[in-house]
Structures are given as C-alpha cells and as structure tokens.
Amino acid sequence: MVPNVRRRPGSRVLAAAPLLVLALLLLALAACESRPPLGPEAALIAEGREIFFNETFEGNGRTCGTCHRAEDNFGLSPAFIATLPPDDALFVAETNPDLAENFENPRLMRAFALILENQDGFDDLANNFNMRGVPHTLALGTSVDSAAGPRTGWSGDGAPGDGSLRAFATGAVIQHFPLTTNRIPGVDFRLPSDAELDALEAFQLSLGRQEELALPLALEGVVAARGQEIFLDNTLGKCNACHANAGANGDPNIFGPGAGNLNFDTGVEALPDQPADLTGEPVPPDDGFGTPGDGTFNTPVLVEAADTGPFFHNNSVETIEGAVAFYNGDAFNSSPAGALLVGATGSGINLDGTQVVAVAAFLRVLNALENIRAATALLEQSKDERHGLGRETLELAVAETEDAIQVLAGGGLHPQAAIHLEEARRLTRKAARSFFQRGRLTRQAIEEQEKARDELVE
Amino acid sequence: MSWSNSRGRGRSADKERSTALRSSLIVLAAAAALLWGPAAVEGQMMTEQFIPIGQSPGLSSTHTDIGEIETVDPAARRITLGGRSIAVTARTRIWLDRSALRQANVTGGFADLRQGRRAEVKYEDAARRVSAEWIKVAPEPGG
Numbered sequence: 074m075v076p077n078v079r080r081r082p083g084s085r086v087l088a089a090a091p092l093l094v095l096a097l098l099l100l101a102l103a104a105c106e107s108r109p110p111l112g113p114e115a116a117l118i119a120e121g122r123e124i125f126f127n128e129t130f131e132g133n134g135r136t137c138g139t140c141h142r143a144e145d146n147f148g149l150s151p152a153f154i155a156t157l158p159p160d161d162a163l164f165v166a167e168t169n170p171d172l173a174e175n176f177e178n179p180r181l182m183r184a185f186a187l188i189l190e191n192q193d194g195f196d197d198l199a200n201n202f203n204m205r206g207v208p209h210t211l212a213l214g215t216s217v218d219s220a221a222g223p224r225t226g227w228s229g230d231g232a233p234g235d236g237s238l239r240a241f242a243t244g245a246v247i248q249h250f251p252l253t254t255n256r257i258p259g260v261d262f263r264l265p266s267d268a269e270l271d272a273l274e275a276f277q278l279s280l281g282r283q284e285e286l287a288l289p290l291a292l293e294g295v296v297a298a299r300g301q302e303i304f305l306d307n308t309l310g311k312c313n314a315c316h317a318n319a320g321a322n323g324d325p326n327i328f329g330p331g332a333g334n335l336n337f338d339t340g341v342e343a344l345p346d347q348p349a350d351l352t353g354e355p356v357p358p359d360d361g362f363g364t365p366g367d368g369t370f371n372t373p374v375l376v377e378a379a380d381t382g383p384f385f386h387n388n389s390v391e392t393i394e395g396a397v398a399f400y401n402g403d404a405f406n407s408s409p410a411g412a413l414l415v416g417a418t419g420s421g422i423n424l425d426g427t428q429v430v431a432v433a434a435f436l437r438v439l440n441a442l443e444n445i446r447a448a449t450a451l452l453e454q455s456k457d458e459r460h461g462l463g464r465e466t467l468e469l470a471v472a473e474t475e476d477a478i479q480v481l482a483g484g485g486l487h488p489q490a491a492i493h494l495e496e497a498r499r500l501t502r503k504a505a506r507s508f509f510q511r512g513r514l515t516r517q518a519i520e521e522q523e524k525a526r527d528e529l530v531e
Numbered sequence: 532m533s534w535s536n537s538r539g540r541g542r543s544a545d546k547e548r549s550t551a552l553r554s555s556l557i558v559l560a561a562a563a564a565l566l567w568g569p570a571a572v573e574g575q576m577m578t579e580q581f582i583p584i585g586q587s588p589g590l591s592s593t594h595t596d597i598g599e600i601e602t603v604d605p606a607a608r609r610i611t612l613g614g615r616s617i618a619v620t621a622r623t624r625i626w627l628d629r630s631a632l633r634q635a636n637v638t639g640g641f642a643d644l645r646q647g648r649r650a651e652v653k654y655e656d657a658a659r660r661v662s663a664e665w666i667k668v669a670p671e672p673g674g
Contacts, residue, residue, distance in 0.1 A: 194577050196638055233579040235589030243588050244578035255635040256581045270588055364576050 114275065121276025124269055132250030132262035133169055134162040137242065137273070140188060140207045140249070144472055147280060148209035148381050149186045171253040175199055181349050181356070185388050190248060192228070193364050198254060203359040204349055206388035208373065209381045211281030213238060216321035216374050219333035227386035228361040229336050229371035239274040282376060282443060286318045291531035292438060294487060300435030303428055310432055311414065311422055312375075312400075319375040319439055336362050336369035340408025344399070347389040359387060368409070379433075379440035379483075380476040392483075394433040401429065430484075437484040438529050444477035445494075445529075449522045452501065452515050460508065467505035467515070474498040477525070490528035497521035576624060576665065580638070583630040584651040584667045596660070597651045600668070603644055610644050610666075617652055618662035619644065628667045636667075643668050 111119060126138040139162045145153040149163075157163060166177035175198035181187040187204040194201055205227050217223050217238050225231040225241045233247075234240035242265050251261035258264055265273065288305060292298040303310040304319070315335060317324040323332040342358055349356045360366025370386050378384070384396040405411045406421035415421050424432070451470035455463040478494045481487050497518045504514035585591045602611040608619045619625075619641055627639040628651075644650070650668040654660045 191577055194638075195580060233576070233582060234587045234591075235594065237589055240588035243582065247578040247581045257633055257635050258581060258583055258630045260633050264582065264586060265588075267588070 117272050117275040118279045121272035121274070121279075124265075124273055125276050128269070129162075130246045130250050130262045130265060132246065133165045133172060133252050135165060135250050136162070137245065139163050141210050143469065146209050146377065146381050146476065147211055149188075149207040150381075150383065151184060151186045154183055154186055169252070172251075174254075175202070176254055178204065178354055180352065181354055184352065185349055186383065187349060187388055188249070193360065193366065195254075195256070200355075200357065202357060204356050205359070205386050206383060209281075209377060210277050211377045211381075212283075212320075212374050213280065214278045214283055215285055216334055219322075219335065220329075220331055224334040224336070224371045227370055228359075228363075228366065229334070229369075230362050237274075238277060239270045242270055242273045281447065285320050285322075286376060286439070288313070288318045290439075290442075292435070293529055293531060294434070294438060296431050297434040297438040297486065297529075300428075300431035300433065303424065303432050304435055308418070309428075310424065311418065312432065315372050316375050319436070321372045321374040323372075334371050336367075336371050337410040338368040338408055339370070339400075339410045340404040340406075341370070341385045341387065341389060341399070342368070343404040343408065344389050344402075345404070347387060348391075349387065349389070356387075361386075375436055376439050376443050379437045379480045380444065392433075393436055394429060394484075397424070397432045397436070398429045400424075434484050434486055437480050437486055440480045441477040441487075441490070442526060442529055444473045444480065445522050445526045448473035448477070448497070448501075449519055452504075452519050452522070455504075456512065456515060463511065464505045467501050470518075471498055471501050471505070474501060474522070487528050490525040493521045493525035493528065497525065579665065580624075580626045581630075581636050582667075583636075584628050584649060584669060587651070587653075590653060591651065594657045595651050595653045598649070600644055600646055600648050600650050603646055605641065608641060610650075612650060612652055615660060617654075617660070619666065620655075620662050622655070623663045624665040626665065626667050628669050631669065639668060643670075 124137075125141075126136055126143070129136055140149050141147045142149055142153060154163065160168065163182070164179065166172045166182075167179050175189075177189050178187065181204055186206055188207055190203045190205050191198065191201065192203050192205075208227060217225060219229075223232070223235075223237045225236065225238055230236065231244060232238065232241035233244040246262050246265060247256055247258075253261050255261055289301050292301060304312040307314060313319075314324050314327050315337065316322075321334050323335045325332060328335065338361065347356075360368055362369045362371075378396070379393045382388075382391060382393060382396070384390040384393070385399075390396045390399060399405055400422040401424055406415070411421055448470045451466050451473065455466040455470070458466055474494050474497050478491050478498070481491055481494075500514050500518035500521060504511045504518060507514055579587060582588075585597055587595065591597065596613050596615065598613045600610050600612055601614070604610070610617050610619060625639040625641065625643060627637050627643055629636055644666065645668075648668050648671070650666055652666050653664045655662045655664045
C-alpha cells in the first residue's frame with residue numbers, strides 16, 4: 074500500500090534530480106565516447122555504405138539500397154516488397170509519370186521481385202527488355218573474378234566500362250536511377266565520381282563471407298551430411314564441378330586453377346510454366362551474356378542461396394528444393410550445359426526426391442551456418458559501436474538470426490539449434506533496446522549462437 | 532572459413548571417385564571453354580551508350596583513344612584518330628554523344644563519323660588497337 078504522504082509541489086522532481094543528472098552524465102559520456110579513428114580501408118567502406126544507402130545521384134530517388142536491401146540479405150524478394158510503403162523509391166514507376174512506361178513492370182515487380190533491364194539495348198524500350206531478379210551482393214569477393222575477367226550481374230556482363238564491380242554502379246545508375254527514360258547524364262542523373270566508385274566497390278566487397286569454404290564439413294545432421302556427399306559426388310549430384318565448395322567458381326581440379334566464375338547455358342530460359350509467363354505479361358526471352366547474347370549466365374554462390382530466393386536470373390523457382398530439382402529436369406538435361414555433362418560423364422543429373430531434399434538440406438545448413446557466422450560477427454562489432462549505430466548493427470544480427478531460424482525450419486532441420494537461435498534473437502533484441510546491459514546481453518547472445526552452431530557442425 | 536574442421540572421413544573415397552571422373556570432366560571443361568569461355572569480358576555495352584566521352588570507368592584514356600577524327604574512308608570503313616588507322620567493322624557500335632547538348636545519346640552509324648568530330652574509341656583488342664568495339668562521337672566539331 075502506498076502511504077498517503079503529502080509532498081510539497083516539485084519534491085518528486087527534486088528527489089529524482091541526482092538520478093537525472095547521473096543519467097544525463099552517462100549519456101553525455103556515451104555521446105562523447107572516443108572511438109579509434111577508422112583506418113583507410115574502413116573509412117572507405119563506411120563512405121561506400123553511406124553512398125550505397127543514401128546517394129540518389131540526382132535521379133529518381135532510388136539508391137543502391139532500394140533494390141539491394143540490407144534487411145533482405147542485400148537482395149529483394151516479393152515478401153519483402155509486400156512490406157514496403159507505396160511511396161518507397163522502388164515503386165517509382167508507379168509514382169513518377171515520366172517513368173510509367175517502359176521502365177518497370179509493377180505487376181511483375183510486386184509479384185515476383187522482377188526488375189526491368191535493357192540488357193540488349195535502349196533503342197526499342199517497349200519490346201527489347203528482360204525481367205530479372207535482384208542478385209544479392211554477399212560474398213562478392215569470392216565470386217566476381219574469372220580467368221576471363223570480372224563477372225558481374227546475372228549474365229556476367231552487368232557493368233559498363235571495364236566490366237568490373239567498380240564500374241557496375243555506373244551502369245546501375247543509368248539503368249535504374251534516371252528521372253526519365255531519356256537517360257541524359259547531368260539531366261536525368263549524375264554519374265558516380267571515381268571516388269564514389271572506389272567507395273562503393275570497397276563497401277560491396279566487405280559484405281558477407283570473405284573466404285571460400287573447404288568442403289566437406291563435419292555436419293551433425295544425417296540428411297544434410299548425405300546431401301553434402303551427393304553434392305560432392307561427381308557421379309551423382311555433380312554440383313561441385315561448377316559450384317566448387319558451394320561457391321560460384323569452377324572446380325580447379327576440373328577447370329584448372331584460377332578458372333574462377335564461369336558462364337553456362339543451363340536451360341533456365343527453357344523452363345515451362347515460369348511464374349512470370351503465367352501472368353500473361355510480356356516477358357521476352359533473356360539471351361544472357363553479351364549483345365546479342367550467347368544464352369549463358371554466370372554461376373551464383375550457393376552458401377548464401379537458401380535465404381536469398383527466389384532462384385535463377387528470372388526468379389522462376391521459389392524454393393531451394395525446387396532449385397536443386399531443376400537439374401533433374403528436361404530443361405537442364407537438354408540444355409547445352411546438360412548435354413556437355415552427359416557427353417563427359419555418360420549421364421545427366423538424376424536425383425530421386427529424397428536426394429533432392431538431402432542436397433537442399435545441406436544447402437540450408439550451410440546457409441544457417443553462414444547466418445550464425447554473420448550474426449556473431451555483427452554482435453561482436455556492436456560492442457565497439459556507439460549506442461545508435463550499435464542498435465542498427467544488432468538489428469541486422471536479429472535479421473541474420475531470423476534467417477537461420479527460417480532456413481532450418483523450412484527444411485524441418487535441427488529443431489534444437491532453432492531453440493538456441495530463438496534465444497539468441499531474444500537476447501539480441503533486448504541488447505538493442507538496453508543501454509546499461511547491452512554488453513552482457515550481447516555476450517549471452519553470442520553464446521547461444523555458438524550453441525546453435527554446435528548443433529549443426531562438429 | 533572457420534565454421535569447423537573439415538571432415539576427414541569419406542575424403543579418400545571422394546578422391547578416388549574424383550580421379551576416376553577427372554578425365555571425362557576435363558572433356559567437359561574443354562568443351563565449355565570452346566563453347567562459352569573465356570568469352571572476352573565486355574562491359575554491359577548498352578549502358579555504355581549513355582556515358583559521355585572520356586568518362587567510361589576503368590576504360591577512358593587508359594584503354595581507349597580520345598581525340599578528333601582526322602580522316603574518314605567510307606569505302607574501306609576506316610577512320611584515323613591520333614594518327615592511328617582504325618577499322619570500323621559490322622560489329623562496331625557507334626553512339627552519338629549528345630550529353631553536352633543535354634540531349635539523349637543515341638545509336639549512330641558510320642555516317643556520323645566525320646572529320647573534326649571528337650570521338651572515343653574502344654578497341655576489340657586493347658593491345659593491338661586495330662578495330663573498334665565501340666565509338667562514341669560528338670555531334671558537332673569540338674562538341
């Protein structure tokens with residue numbers, strides 16, 4: 074019971090004053106907290122991050138981050154699009170009358186996260202275009218290089234200039250940022266400066282995994298472990314030949330050292346019943362690399378695949394199981410790449426349902442392990458950051474943790490790991506809100522991440 | 532990556548299978564190389580159209596020549612720029628760079644390559660510099 078004590082007006086404020094002063098002092102200290110100066114590379118990455126998410130290049134309002142969403146693994150999915158407000162810059166074709174025609178297809182964008190690209194030229198905007206998904210920008214440091222030079226974008230030829238990742242942003246601004254489809258530099262947009270291109274490249278290369286895996290891993294789950302065996306078996310799954318170590322590069326034992334990222338015509342364009350086609354909207358065939366194209370597309374990384382669907386350049390397959398099953402079908406086995414595989418090994422790829430699911434389980438576990446690695450790194454990073462920035466970093470750690478939970482749950486895998494991940498998520502969320510207990514909560518969240526990882530791999 | 536140590540078991544079996552198949556897969560690799568790779572990496576030429584003369588990232592001035600067109604030989608489909616005779620082939624893309632006029636850059640043709648016009652040439656073979664992969668040309672002399 075609260076005693077009925079009469080207080081003088083303002084006495085509560087006076088009583089709380091020392092606490093208030095203390096809190097203000099602590100806040101001031103936190104705000105003035107000295108941070109070690111960023112090294113040149115870290116400063117360049119930070120500058121690139123700022124440009125990536127905030128620079129519109131005097132165009133239609135889009136930034137790089139409009140399509141490569143940090144909260145959606147630097148890609149874009151229909152589920153994420155559904156959460157965006159109508160005035161998001163992604164929907165500029167719906168809000169800017171100058172971009173209403175021949176700039177995007179809003180129906181295909183909203184339903185399948187497809188973006189319009191004039192890969193083969195701008196002379197016939199109404200008819201000459203492709204509809205492509207947004208590839209994530211994770212682990213680019215492991216996937217862009219090839220013996221023939223850099224491979225960017227879905228078909229490997231996404232950048233103007235020297236074709237490099239550095240030059241990619243220039244092409245993206247021209248294709249996706251203009252105020253009108255006249256695309257006049259200095260009028261409809263400005264081109265990135267050399268310094269901006271340097272910073273954007275540094276930022277993109279800093280995202281995600283920095284090294285290739287070394288398969289096989291000592292996986293705990295029997296299904297994922299069997300999936301790994303099938304993946305690596307050159308007589309069965311044959312996956313590792315083009316996705317060495319579940320990355321984006323050709324197996325050096327087959328393609329030679331330094332082959333790097335390779336282009337193949339795997340027949341994705343020949344898939345029947347592609348979702349975008351089913352709408353009746355115009356979706357011209359995509360001829361891939363070059364102009365005119367040779368039908369080839371470059372090989373994407375697989376470690377980050379399971380939580381970055383839909384899959385393939387045209388977002389034609391929604392699930393990782395479907396993406397693995399694609400290689401069983403006529404579209405692949407009748408394709409130039411499939412025919413070569415038959416010629417070289419005597420057979421195409423022919424996995425049964427359990428084997429498809431096992432390979433997908435393997436990819437799900439790889440993805441979850443990468444989520445755990447990334448979340449842990451973010452948790453560690455947040456310890457050195459100021460309150461506001463640290464909170465942002467912790468929210469990204471939450472997103473990574475949620476991805477791990479969903480990726481495992483989607484395959485019915487490792488429920489015990491999911492429990493640890495859910496606890497890690499709870500602690501991370503709490504840490505993001507807490508001022509005084511952030512350090513302790515962050516350490517506990519890292520411990521839960523480690524427990525989850527131990528459920529997946531020895 | 533440091534998720535865990537690589538698993539030892541199964542490695543020798545994998546190695547044997549890999550060795551047995553290597554020769555046939557080398558055929559695959561060779562065929563792939565013949566058919567697709569390494570196709571010369573090219574920039575995404577279509578957005579290149581909108582980049583003004585001298586501003587192509589990683590290319591301009593280092594891998595391209597920029598200057599005034601000195602001579603034009605329509606019969607031989609050749610131009611001279613910087614004292615170098617350059618073949619303009621059926622594959623060569625020609626773009627009119629009208630950005631200085633605040634107009635859209637458009638696809639051009641050989642007839643747009645005129646003496647005195649400022650141009651930038653990217654070569655099909657950057658080392659030999661014999662034939663043009665693309666040419667950007669300004670619409671007016673000195674423009």
